[in-house]
Amino acid sequence: SAVISQKPSRDICQRGTSLTIQCQVDSQVTMMFWYRQQPGQSLTLIATANQGSEATYESGFVIDKFPISRPNLTFSTLTVSNMSPEDSSIYLCSAHRASGGEQYFGPGTRLTVT
Amino acid sequence: KQEVTQIPAALSVPEGENLVLNCSFTDSAIYNLQWFRQDPGKGLTSLLLIQSSQREQTSGRLNASLDKSSGRSTLYIAASQPGDSATYLCAVSPNQAGTALIFGKGTTLSVSS
Numbered sequence: 640s641a642v643i644s645q646k647p648s649r650d651i652c653q654r655g656t657s658l659t660i661q662c663q664v665d666s667q668v669t670m671m672f673w674y675r676q677q678p679g680q681s682l683t684l685i686a687t688a689n690q691g692s693e694a695t696y697e698s699g700f701v702i703d704k705f706p707i708s709r710p711n712l713t714f715s716t717l718t719v720s721n722m723s724p725e726d727s728s729i730y731l732c733s734a735h736r737a738s739g740g741e742q743y744f745g746p747g748t749r750l751t752v753t
Numbered sequence: 754k755q756e757v758t759q760i761p762a763a764l765s766v767p768e769g770e771n772l773v774l775n776c777s778f779t780d781s782a783i784y785n786l787q788w789f790r791q792d793p794g795k796g797l798t799s800l801l802l803i804q805s806s807q808r809e810q811t812s813g814r815l816n817a818s819l820d821k822s823s824g825r826s827t828l829y830i831a832a833s834q835p836g837d838s839a840t841y842l843c844a845v846s847p848n849q850a851g852t853a854l855i856f857g858k859g860t861t862l863s864v865s866s
Contacts (some may be wrong), residue, residue, distance in 0.1 A: 645796075648843045672853045681842065681858040682797075695860065731796055733854075740846060742854055746796035 640665055641734050643745035651751045652722055659718045660748045664731030668711035670735040673705070676747070677728045685730075688715040722752045755780045759843055759857035766833055767865055774860045775827040776843030781824050784846040786829050787854065788817050791840045800841075801828070833864045 642665040652658050662671065671688040686694040688705055694707035709715040719726055732745040756779045766772055776786070785804045789797040801810045801817040803826070809818040816829040830837060840861045842856035 640799075669853075674853075675807065681856045682844075682854075684853045687853060729794070733797075738754060741802045741844075742798040742844075743799060744789070749796075751792060 640741075641668060642683060643732060643734055643743055645695045645730075645748050647676070647748060648656045649749040650750075651753060654723055654752055656714040656722055657718055657720045658722065659716050662715045662717070662732055662745055664688055664743075665733045665744075668734040668736055671709060671715045671743075672733045672735070673707060673715070674733065676731060676740040677726045682731065685717070688717075694735070702709065702714045707725075719750065724752045726750065727752045754782075755783075755845065755847060755855050757843060757845055757855055757857035759841075759860050761860060763861045763863075764860065765863045765865065768833060768835060770864075771831050772833055772862070774830070774841050774843075774862070776826040776828070776857055777825075778824045778855075779847050780847075781821050782847070783821065784852075786817075786819055786826050786846070787844050788815075789798070789842040791859070793810065793840075793843060797842065830862075833862075835864050835866045838862055838864050841862050 646661045673685040675684040676682050681737045684697050685700045686696045688709040690709045706718045730749045731747045735742045758777045760775045787802050788800045801808050803819040814831040819826045840859040842859045844856045
């Protein structure tokens with residue numbers, strides 16, 4: 640298995656500011672993903688964090704709003720830029736090893752934008 | 754486009770009861786299927802992973818089955834306990850290893866003592 644940690648666990652931010660969320664995996668993984676879970680909803684994929692290249696974004700999500708970095712095989716960051724109350728969600732990082740196929744999730748970052 | 758549906762959306766049972774959660778998916782070309790547990794305000798805990806070539810997986814009181822051809826999976830929980838109260842999410846991986854998961858909306862389970 641893989642153990643994933645996220646920082647911060649929660650934050651309350653002002654409208655118009657930005658927040659960077661960190662995701663650390665305890666071992667090297669092939670794929671890392673960022674999901675959003677809006678209140679009362681299931682998980683929606685934001686992007687795939689590619690090591691050494693630009694992230695791959697899903698429809699409805701853009702790099703200017705959600706810039707992602709992945710400098711190595713164990714670490715990634717997601718920035719939520721120019722925040723609005725609609726960005727209030729839980730943001731989850733996940734990781735995947737090619738062998739086995741199981742995906743592991745971090746504890747999530749609960750973001751509230753006021 | 755793959756869609757995952759979970760029924761029921763919510764379920765309340767008394768302690769000790771056996772129960773079944775249902776998951777269906779529209780495209781049978783999946784790589785695997787995972788069941789997760791999510792406690793309120795928390796992240797996801799992986800419960801069971803079923804590869805597309807498998808029919809079922811068991812872990813303790815949990816048993817998950819997969820009928821890929823009909824696009825269905827069930828999660829069976831035996832002798833439910835109040836600690837089982839959580840939201841259970843079903844997710845499928847498209848027909849390629851390493852891709853992101855597609856989630857259902859979950860079943861929120863409440864087990865009363």
